[in-house]
Structure formats: C-alpha cells, structure tokens
Amino acid sequence: MRAALLDIDPENDVEVTTTDGVVRIRAHREQKTEQKERRGYRSESRYGEFEREIALPQGVTAQDVKATTRMASSKSESPARTRPRASRLRMPVVRA
Numbered sequence: 001m002r003a004a005l006l007d008i009d010p011e012n013d014v015e016v017t018t019t020d021g022v023v024r025i026r027a028h029r030e031q032k033t034e035q036k037e038r039r040g041y042r043s044e045s046r047y048g049e050f051e052r053e054i055a056l057p058q059g060v061t062a063q064d065v066k067a068t069t070r071m072a073s074s075k076s077e078s079p080a081r082t083r084p085r086a087s088r089l090r091m092p093v094v095r096a
Helices: none
Strands: 002-004 014-019 020-037 040-055 064-072 073-077 088-091 091-094
Touching: 014 064, 014 091
Parallel strands: 064 091
Antiparallel strands: 002 073, 014 020, 014 088, 020 040, 064 073
C-alpha cells in the first residue's frame, strides 16, 4: 500500500503499526509561517492528521510488514505467508 503524505516528515510525524491483522498508518502535519513587514505582521498555522487502517492479506503476519519512505510518499510492504498472528507491532519508517 502507498500513502502520499505531502509536507510531512516521515521519520518524525508518521506512525505505522499493526494490530490483529490490520495495518494503521497515522500522520500529523503542523506548519507555521510568519511574515514581518513594515506595514504589518502575518502569522499562519496549518494543522492536519491522516489515519488509515487496512486489513493485511490472509497469511501475512505483523512481522512481515515494513515501512519505507521515498520523496513524498510512504509505502508498506508485506509478503504472502501462512497463518496471521494477533499482535501489535510498531515499524520505524526509514528512507528508501
């Protein structure tokens, strides 16, 4: 699966977990800009959250899932296996 996560730092603001055969991608974005000029001052803040849950294919375990990032998208991969296990596991997001 892939998620386009624009303006988000994947190593600090993205969390990928698996619980009971479900992969959860959660991301948070926070941007602040300030402009100080002779005629005035302007400050803008933008916040946003993203969360998706997707069931693992039958036969894939939480230990099979790995999370990588490249440019502006994150990808979670898992090979096909037999018998999924019920567990919660957090994967670090690493640059590809």
